[in-house]
Amino acid sequence: MSRNALMRGASAGALSFVVFSSAAAQEALPAIDISGEHRPVAGPSRGKLQPPNGKLQLDVTSQTGSRLGLTPRETPSSVSIVDRATIEARGAQTTQEVIQRMPGVIASDPPGSAGAISLRGFGASSVTQMFNGITVQYDAIAGRPVDSWLYDRIELLGGASSYLYGQGAVGGAVNYVSKVATRGEERNEALLMGGMWFNRRASYGFNKQLDENNWLQFDLSYKGSQGWVEDSNHNSGAGSISWLTDIAPGLSNTVAVEFQSEQRDAYWGTPVPRPLGGTGTIPWGTFGLPVLDLKFDPGVRFKNYNSLKPVFDQQVLWARDITEYKLDEETSFKNTFYLYRADRQYQDVESYRYNATNTLIDRSGSYATRHIQSLIGDRLEATNETVILGFKSKTVAGVDYSLNEQTRNGSLESSSQIVDSVDPYGYRAYKLYQDNPSATSYVGGARSKLYTLALFAENRLSLTEQLHLVTGLRWEKISLERFNYRIPTAPSASNPFGDPAYFGKGYEPITWRAALMYDVTKEANVYVSYSTAADPPSGILLTNNAGGMRNFELTTGWQIEAGTKLDFWEGRGSATLAGYFIERNNVTTSDPANPNNVVNVGKQSSNGIEANVGVQVLDNLSVQGNAAWINPKFESFEEAATIAGTTLRVSRAGNRPTNMARWIANGWITWDFLPEWQATFAARFVGDRFADNANTMRIPAYTTFDAGLSWRIMPNAKLTAMLKNITDAAYVEWATGGSGPLLRLGQPRTVELSLKMTF
Numbered sequence: 001m002s003r004n005a006l007m008r009g010a011s012a013g014a015l016s017f018v019v020f021s022s023a024a025a026q027e028a029l030p031a032i033d034i035s036g037e038h039r040p041v042a043g044p045s046r047g048k049l050q051p052p053n054g055k056l057q058l059d060v061t062s063q064t065g066s067r068l069g070l071t072p073r074e075t076p077s078s079v080s081i082v083d084r085a086t087i088e089a090r091g092a093q094t095t096q097e098v099i100q101r102m103p104g105v106i107a108s109d110p111p112g113s114a115g116a117i118s119l120r121g122f123g124a125s126s127v128t129q130m131f132n133g134i135t136v137q138y139d140a141i142a143g144r145p146v147d148s149w150l151y152d153r154i155e156l157l158g159g160a161s162s163y164l165y166g167q168g169a170v171g172g173a174v175n176y177v178s179k180v181a182t183r184g185e186e187r188n189e190a191l192l193m194g195g196m197w198f199n200r201r202a203s204y205g206f207n208k209q210l211d212e213n214n215w216l217q218f219d220l221s222y223k224g225s226q227g228w229v230e231d232s233n234h235n236s237g238a239g240s241i242s243w244l245t246d247i248a249p250g251l252s253n254t255v256a257v258e259f260q261s262e263q264r265d266a267y268w269g270t271p272v273p274r275p276l277g278g279t280g281t282i283p284w285g286t287f288g289l290p291v292l293d294l295k296f297d298p299g300v301r302f303k304n305y306n307s308l309k310p311v312f313d314q315q316v317l318w319a320r321d322i323t324e325y326k327l328d329e330e331t332s333f334k335n336t337f338y339l340y341r342a343d344r345q346y347q348d349v350e351s352y353r354y355n356a357t358n359t360l361i362d363r364s365g366s367y368a369t370r371h372i373q374s375l376i377g378d379r380l381e382a383t384n385e386t387v388i389l390g391f392k393s394k395t396v397a398g399v400d401y402s403l404n405e406q407t408r409n410g411s412l413e414s415s416s417q418i419v420d421s422v423d424p425y426g427y428r429a430y431k432l433y434q435d436n437p438s439a440t441s442y443v444g445g446a447r448s449k450l451y452t453l454a455l456f457a458e459n460r461l462s463l464t465e466q467l468h469l470v471t472g473l474r475w476e477k478i479s480l481e482r483f484n485y486r487i488p489t490a491p492s493a494s495n496p497f498g499d500p501a502y503f504g505k506g507y508e509p510i511t512w513r514a515a516l517m518y519d520v521t522k523e524a525n526v527y528v529s530y531s532t533a534a535d536p537p538s539g540i541l542l543t544n545n546a547g548g549m550r551n552f553e554l555t556t557g558w559q560i561e562a563g564t565k566l567d568f569w570e571g572r573g574s575a576t577l578a579g580y581f582i583e584r585n586n587v588t589t590s591d592p593a594n595p596n597n598v599v600n601v602g603k604q605s606s607n608g609i610e611a612n613v614g615v616q617v618l619d620n621l622s623v624q625g626n627a628a629w630i631n632p633k634f635e636s637f638e639e640a641a642t643i644a645g646t647t648l649r650v651s652r653a654g655n656r657p658t659n660m661a662r663w664i665a666n667g668w669i670t671w672d673f674l675p676e677w678q679a680t681f682a683a684r685f686v687g688d689r690f691a692d693n694a695n696t697m698r699i700p701a702y703t704t705f706d707a708g709l710s711w712r713i714m715p716n717a718k719l720t721a722m723l724k725n726i727t728d729a730a731y732v733e734w735a736t737g738g739s740g741p742l743l744r745l746g747q748p749r750t751v752e753l754s755l756k757m758t759f
Contacts, residue, residue, distance in 0.1 A: 048060060049083055049085070050574075050614070051085070051616075051622065052083075052085045052086040052088075052089035052090075052670070053086060053089060053090070053614070053622055053623075053624045053668040053669075053670045053680075054614050054615070054616045054622035054623075054624060054670070055567075055572075055573065055574045055614040055615070055616055055622075055624075056072075056080075056574045056575070056576065056612060056613075056614045056624070057072065057081040057082075057083060058071060058072045058073040058565060058567075058574055058576075059071050059072075059073055060072070060081060060083070062075060062079050062081065062155055063132075063133055063155060063175060063177055064079060064130075064133070064155035064156070064157045064164075064173060064174075064175040065077050065079035065155070065157050066164070066458060066460075066470070066472075067164065067381065067396045067398075067456075067458050068383070068394055068396055068458055068459075068460050068470075069383070070460070072565070072576075073525070073565050074460075074468075074517070075470075076468075076470050076515035076516070076517045076527035076528070076529045077157060077158065077159065077161075077515070077527075077529055077531075077561065078103070078156075078157070078158035078159065078561070078563065078576065078578045078580075078610055079155065079156070079157055079158075080102050080103055080155070080156040080158075080612060080626075081153055081154075081155050081156075082098050082101075082102065082153060082154050082155075083152070083153045084151070084152050084153060084179075087148050087151070087153075087154070088756065089670070089680070090668070090682070091706070091708060091720075091722045091724070091752070091754075092148055093147070093148055093193075093201060093223065094145035094146060094147060094148055094223075095143075095145055095146045095148055095151065095154060095176055096108075096109055096144075096145035097145070097148070098148055098151075098154045099117065099154060099156065099174055100684075101666045101682075101684065102154075102156045102626070103156070103158070103610045103611075103612050103626040103627075103628050103664075103666075104119055104120060104158065104608070104610050104626075104628030104630060104664055105117065105118070105119055105156070105664070106118045106659060106660075106661060106664065106686060106689075106734075108733045108734030108744055109144055109145050110268065110269065110734055110736070110744050111266040111267075111268055111312050111346065111348070111350070112268075112350070113140045113141060114141065114143070114144030114145070114312075115129055115139055115140045115141055115142060115143025115144050116140060116659075116734055117129070117140075117143065117174070118171070118657075118659050118660050119156075119158065119171040119172045119174075120158055120159060120171045120172055120580065120582060120606055120608060120630060120632075121171065121582065121604075121605075121606025121608070121630050121631070121632025121633075121657065121660055122170050122171030122172075122582070122584065122604075122606065122632070122657075123140075123171065123657070123659065123660075124140050125139070125140060125168045125535060125536050125539065125540050126168065126169070126170040126171040126535055126557075126584065127139065127168075127169065127170075127171040127172055127173070127174065128161070128162075128165050128166075128168050128169040128172075128173040128174070129142070129143035129173075129174045129176070130165060130173060130174065130175045130176065131175075131176050131178070131318065131340075132175070132176070132177060132178055132320065133165070133175060134336075134338050134340075134375075134377075134379075135165055135166060135168070136340055136342075136373070136375050136404070137166075137167075137168070137375075137404050137450060137452075137540070137541060137542050138373060138404075138406070138540060138542050138543070139168065139540075140540065141344070141371070141540075142342065142373075143174070144262075144314070146176070146238060146260055147203075147221045147223050147236060147238040147260075149191070149203040149205070149219060149221035149238065150178055150179060150219055150221065150238050150239075150240050150258060151176055151177060151178055151179065152177050152178060152179045152180075153177045154174065154175070154176055154177065155174070155175045155177060156172065156173075156174055156175075157172055157173045157174075157175070158171075158172045158561075158578070158580070158610065159171070159172055159531060159559040159561055159580055159582060160511075160513075160531040160532055160533035160557050160558060160559040160582065161173045161531065161533065162474065162509070162511040162532065162533035162534050162557075163456070163472040163473065163474045163511040163512050163513045163531060163532065163533075164456070164458075164472065164474070166452065166454060166474070166476055167476070167478065167507075167509060167533075167534045167535060167536065167541070167554055168533075168534075168535055168536065169533050169535075170533040170535050170555075170557035170559075170582065170584050171582070178240060178256065178258060179205070179207075179217055179219055179240060179242075180217055180240075180242040180244070180254060180256050181207060181215040181216055181217035181242045181243060181244035181254060181256075182207055182215065182217070182244070183209075183215055183244070185207050186207065186208060186209065187205070187206060187207045187758065188205075188206045188208075188758065188759045189204070189205055189206070189756070189757065189758045189759075190203065190204045190205075190756075190757045190759075191203040191204075191221075191754060191755070191756050191757075192754065192755045193752060193753070193754035193755075194752070194753055194754075195722075195750060195751055195752030195753060196228075196750045196751050196752070197225050197226055197227060197228045197750065198224075198225060198226040199224075199225045199750070199752060200222075200223070200224050200225065201221070201222065201223045201224075201754075202221070202222050203219070203220070203221035203222070204219070204220055204221075205217075205218060205219035205220065206218055206219075212246075213245055213246040213247075214243065214244065214245050214246075215243070215244040216241075216242075216243055216244075217240070217241065217242045217243075217244075218239075218240070218241045219239060219240050219241075220237075220238075220239040221237070221238050221239070222235075222236070222237050223235075223236045223237075223238075224236070227265070227267070228302065228747055228748055228750070229267045229302055229303070229304045229745075230302055230303055230304045230428065230429075231265050231304045231306065231310075231428070231429045232264075232265050232266070232267045232304055233264075233265050234262065234263065234264035234265065235262070235263050235264075236260070236261065236262040236263070236264075237259075237260075237261050237262075238258070238259065238260045238261075239258070239259055240256065240257065240258040240259075241256075241257055242254055242255060242256035242257070243255050250325055250326040250327065251323075251324070251325045251326075252323070252324050252325075253321070253322065253323045253324075254320075254321075254322040254324075255319075255320070255321050255322075256318075256319070256320045256321075256322070257317075257318065257319050257320075258316075258317070258318040258319075259315075259316065259317050259318070260314070260315070260316040261314070261315050261316075262313060262314050262315075263313045264312040264313065265304075265306070265309070265310050265312070266306055266310050266311075266312035266346075266348050267304050267306065267744070268305075268306060268348070268350050268351075268352070268742060268744075269352075269734075269735070269736065269742030269743050269744045269745075270296045270300060270301070270303065270742065270743045270744075270745055271296070271300075271305070271352045271353055271354055271361055271740060271741070271742060271743075272284075272294050272295065272296055272354070272740070272741045272742075272743060273296075273297060273354050273358045274354050274356070274358055274740075275289070275292055280356070280357075281354075281356055281357065281358055283356075283739065283740075284697070284737070284738070284739055284740045284741060285692070285694075285737070285738060285739050285740075287641050287642065287643045287650070289694075289696045290696065291695065291696055291698050292696060292697065292698065293698050293699075293700055294691060294697055294698060294699055294700070294732065294735065294741055294743060295700075296730075296743055296745070297424065298730065299424070299425055300424050300425065301730060301745065301748075303424070303425075303427065304429070305349070305352040305361060305363055305422065305427060306348050306349055306350075306429060307347075307348050307349045307366075307429060307435050308429040308435075309429075310347060310348035310349070310429075311345050311346060311347035311348065311368075312345075312346055312348065313344065313345045314342060314343065314344040314345075315342070315343045316340075316341070316342045316343075317339075317340070317341045317342075318338075318339070318340055319338070319339040319340075320336060320337065320338045320339075321336070321337040321338075322334070322335070322336050323335045329385075330384055330385045330386060331382070331383070331384045331385075332382070332383050333380070333381070333382050333383075334380075334381050334382075334383075335378065335379070335380045335381075336378070336379045336380075337377075337378045338375070338376070338377055338378070338379075338402075339374075339375070339376050340373075340374065340375040340376075341373070341374045341375075342371070342372070342373045342374075343370070343371075343372050343373075344370070344371040344372075344373075345368075345369075345370050345371075346367070346368060346369050346370075346371075347367075347368040347369075348366075348367065348368075349363050349364070349365055349366050349367075349419055349435060350364075350365035350366075350367055350415075351363070351364045351365035351415070351740075351742075352364075352740075352742065353739060353740030354424075354740065355421060360421040360422060360423065360424070361421065361422050361423075361424050361427070362418050362420075362421050363418065363419045363420055363421070363422060363435070364415065364416060364417060364418045364419055365415045365416075366413045366415075366417070366419050366435060367410065367411060367413060367415060368410070368411040368440075368441065368442060369408060369409060369410035369411065369442065369445075370408075370409045370442045371406060371407070371408050372406065372407045372409075373404070373405065373406040373407075373542075374404075374405050374406075375402060375403070375404045375405075376402065376403055377400065377401055377402025377403065377452075378400070378401055378402075379398060379399070379400040379401075380398050380399055380400075381396055381397065381398030381399075381456075382396065382397055382398065383395070383396045384396075388461070391461055391462055391463060392461070392462040393459060393460070393461050393462070394459065394460045395457065395458070395459045395460075396457065396458050396459075397455075397456065397457040397458075398455075398456055398457075399453070399454065399455055399456075400452070400453075400454040400456070401452070401453050401454075402451075402452050403449065403450070403451055404449070404450040404451075404452070404542060405447065405448070405449050405450075406447065406448050406542050406543065407445075407446075407447045408445045408446055408447075408543065409442040409443060409444050409445050410442070410443065410445050411440045411441060411442065411443060412440045412443055413440065419435045420435060443486075444485035444486065445485055445486060446482055446483060446484050446485060446486075446545075447482070447483045447485065448480065448481065448482045448483075448542050448543060448544075449479075449480070449481040449482075449483075450478065450479070450480050450481075450541060450542050451478070451479040451480075451481075452476060452477070452478050452479075453476065453477045454474060454475065454476045454477075455474070455475045455476075456472070456473065456474040456475075457472070457473050457474075458470070458471065458472040458473075459471050459472075465519075466518055466519040466520075467516065467517075467518050467519075468516070468517045468518075468519075469514075469515070469516055470513070470514075470515045470516075470517065470529075471512070471513060471514050471515070472512060472513040472531075473510070473511075473512045473513075474510070474511050474512070475508070475509075475510050476507070476508065476509050476510075476534075477506070477507075477508050478506060478507040478508070478509070478541070479504070479505075479506045480504060480505050480506070480507075480541055480542075480544075481502070481503070481504045482502070482503045482504070482544075482545070482546070483501070483502055484499055484500060484501050484502070484503075486499070488500050488501040497545075497546045498546070499545065499546065500546060503545075503546040507534075507553060507554050509534035509554050511531075511532045511533055511534055512531070512532055513529060513530065513531040513532070514529070514530050514531075515527060515528065515529030515530070515531075516528055516529075523566055523567035523568075523571070524564065524565070524566035524567070525564065525565055525566070526562075526563070526564045527562065527563055527564070527565075528560070528561070528562045529559075529560070529561050529562075530558070530559070530560050531558065531559050531561075532556065532557065532558045532559075533556075533557040533558070533559075534554040534555065534556060534557070535554060535555040535556075535557060535584065536554060536555070537552035537553070537554065537555050537586060537587075538552075552586065553586075555584055555585055555586040555587065556584070556585050556586065557582060557583060557584040557585070558582070558583055559580055559581065559582040559583075560580065560581050561578055561579070561580040561581075562578070562579055562580075563576065563577055563578030563579065564576070564577050564578075569615065572615055572616045572617070573613065573614065573615035573616070574613075574614055574615075575611070575612065575613040575614070576610075576611070576612045577609070577610070577611050577612075578609070578610050579607075579608070579609045580606075580607060580608060580609075580610075581605070581606075581607040582605060582606045582607070583603060583604070583605045583635070584603060584604045584605070585602075585603045586602075586603070587602055587603055587604050587634075587637060602634070602635060602636025602637050602638070602653075603634075603635045603636055603637075604632070604633070604634050604635060604637065604657065605632070605633060605635050606630060606631060606632035606633070607631050608628060608629050608630040608631055608632075609628070609629050610626070610627075610628045611626065611627050611628075612625075612626040613625055613626070620671065620672035620673070621669075621670070621671050621672075622668075622669070622670045623667075623668070623669050623670075624667070624668045625665065625666060625667035625668065626665065626666050626667075627663070627664070627665040627666075628663070628664045628665070629662060629663055630660065630661065630662055630663075630664070631662065632656055632657055632660045633653075633654055633655060633656055633657075634652045634653055634654065634655050634657065634693070635653060636651070636653050637651070637652045637653060637655070637693070638650065638651055638652070639652050639693050639694070641694070650694075652693045652694065652695075655690075655693060655694065655695045656689075656690055656695060657690075657693070658689070658690055658691055658692060658693060658735070658736075658737065659689050659690075659691070659699075659734055659735060660689055660690075661686050661687040661688065661689045661701070662687045662688075663685065663686075663687035663701075664685070664686055664687065665683075665684070665685045666682070666683070666684050666685075667682065667683050667684075668680065668681070668682050669681045669682075676711060676712040676713075677709070677710070677711055677712075678709070678710040679707075679708070679709055679710075680706075680707065680708040680709075680710070681705070681706070681707050681708075682705065682706040682707070683703065683704070683705050683706075684703065684704050685701070685702075685703045686701060686702055686703075686731075687701045688700055688701045689735070690737075691735035691736060691737040691741045691743075692737030692738070692741075693737075697735070697737050697741050699732045699735050699743075700731075700732070702729055702731035702732070702746075703729065704724075704725050704726075704727070704729050704731065704746070705725070705726040705727060706722065706723065706724045706725065706726065707722075707723045707726055708720060708721065708722045708723070709721050716757060716758045716759055717755065717756070717757045717758075718755070718756045718757075719753070719754075719755055720753070720754050720755075720756070721751070721752070721753050722751070722752045722753075722754070723749070723750075723751055724747065724749070724750045724751075724752070725746070725747060725748060725749045725750060726749065727749075728748050728749035729746075730745065730748070731745070731746045732744070732745060732746070733745065733746040
């Protein structure tokens with residue numbers, strides 16, 4: 001590690017901190033009595049939950065920061081938890097609406113990568129998105145927004161974490177933790193919601209004890225909208241059911257099944273007029289362009305240039321069987337068998353660019369495809385607490401094996417062929433524009449198989465009562481096979497790898513963590529950690545081709561992080577603060593001389609600071625906020641650029657990667673101004689970003705505000721009105737560059753009214 005890297009890792013900037021709010025008081029949860037028997041508690045551990053948007057959730061067992069059952073306070077990494085009550089208090093209807101307000105996160109759902117997320121200066125395959133600790137290894141696609149009603153909590157781990165969950169976690173990991181049958185908690189709840197854009201939602205769920213040894217959980221939710229953008233209707237249904245059985249003292253089994261079904265008319269984004277220069281317009285992406293702010297025409301803010309009845313649908317099924325056995329007070333075992341199947345269909349026109357005179361929009365990228373994915377696996381882990389040479393030790397070790405298959409069947413149209421040119425203001429996807437984006441329908445493309453065998457271990461050793469050493473190690477054996485269902489092509493000068501009928505490659509990454517935590521007092525600690533990760537060299541392993549994978553091993557990444565977690569003001573407040581430096585090596589890009597070939601071009605780094613604070617100012621007033629300063633950049637990176645008709649490699653060293661902001665801040669205030677009334681206020685700030693690696697297409701910074709008013713009309717019923725984006729800010733949520741940028745705009749001012757009932 002270079003001295004320069006260490007200096008950057010320790011660097012800190014001034015943190016401006018915006019604190020505003022939105023919330024509702026959380027009812028006290030009943031205690032779970034398991035005295036007299038060794039009964040492992042299935043499902044999410046409740047622990048000591050704080051009311052929404054007040055103090056941070058530092059003392060609840062985390063399922064993401066460690067496999068050791070540590071709380072965020074005990075974990076020597078940045079761990080953030082948004083629990084069920086806080087999800088509802090913030091009015092977050094989807095998983096993505098939840099993670100958008102977590103520290104340092106930018107997320108969106110463009111149809112091509114509906115799980116798009118950036119964290120600590122990294123995105124795409126560098127951020128792992130898991131469902132109950134299981135990654136489907138297709139996260140940028142599979143992580144699309146899902147109805148949040150199904151989830152008990154969402155957890156965020158910042159920084160390199162492949163030592164826990166496998167390849168693809170240089171930037172961090174998100175874990176969506178589902179509701180499952182839980183002992184001791186009887187609940188019946190229902191939600192009805194309606195609002196602008198014909199937004200609508202109806203949800204119901206319960207957790208019930210059937211007899212002394214059996215508990216049942218069931219949740220079902222419908223969500224729909226006509227969409228605030230033209231022709232962007234969507235309907236979705238999601239449900240889950242689980243059954244927990246205590247088979248014998250110390251032995252339990254949980255069977256959990258979830259399903260999701262969504263039909264959506266896709267909105268890819270809003271095009272930006274070409275810049276003016278000299279005697280006319282200049283094409284976007286022209287080499288030598290100055291930095292230009294991306295500004296769309298307000299007259300097309302609500303326009304959608306997709307085809308008539310586009311398809312952006314999915315059907316997902318999850319099944320898990322979880323067996324837990326507690327041998328004694330020191331030793332326990334857990335086995336998780338999991339099965340996942342997803343069927344996704346796409347059919348639309350995906351690209352919209354202004355013509356040379358900025359008078360018409362050229363529509364291209366007519367395409368249709370179907371992705372069928374299945375994952376089956378089993379994870380066995382054992383946990384033991386003991387004393388070694390007088391030192392308290394807790395260890396977890398296990399093995400995980402999975403087979404992940406995906407078949408992709410795409411149509412054969414040319415993506416560059418212009419479908420038509422339309423009036424920017426007069427276009428609607430009526431019968432006049434039936435451009436039939438699926439002329440060939442789905443045609444057999446390729447099937448990939450990914451076999452993964454992983455051995456992992458973690459340990460927490462208490463060197464003294466105050467000093468703790470936390471270590472982790474993971475070894476993986478990954479085998480990738482790709483079967484080409486189309487006519488194979490031989491290697492050529494333009495495509496040196498061709499497209500063979502069969503291609504296979506293997507990897508054996510080893511990733512690890514070592515960290516020290518010192519408890520200064522019972523309420524405050526400091527820590528320092530070093531962790532590593534392994535990423536695919538480009539794209540996603542499961543869907544990559546021979547040219548993208550043949551010559552490269554997995555890229556390597558590492559992070560050094562230091563921070564503190566503490567309570568203050570006589571326990572009224574809690575906070576976390578972390579500084580970090582991350583480096584990813586062996587970054588790849590397309591070879592300018594051979595666009596079908598991938599070349600190794602260097603490395604990418606990021607350093608920054610994250611702060612998260614929550615304070616119960618008064619008994620009826622709470623404040624919470626988080627802020628992140630991020631400094632991501634390409635250390636060495638060369639990209640293809642056309643200069644005077646010749647394609648060359650141009651250095652992007654020092655530039656910021658796309659969709660990465662230097663400043664991100666969120667805040668909430670909650671005020672119970674009368675016994676049955678509560679007011680909330682929230683704010684979000686996202687700094688400027690870039691849509692291209694050349695950093696010539698700048699996305700302006702934005703600030704949004706939300707407000708809410710809740711009235712508990714009776715002890716078991718609460719009426720809530722939410723006003724989102726109060727100022728009707730026309731902001732950019734996500735952007736793509738290329739020959740013409742597409743801006744995925746954020747939701748305009750929206751009013752929603754909901755009724756939550758418990759019984």
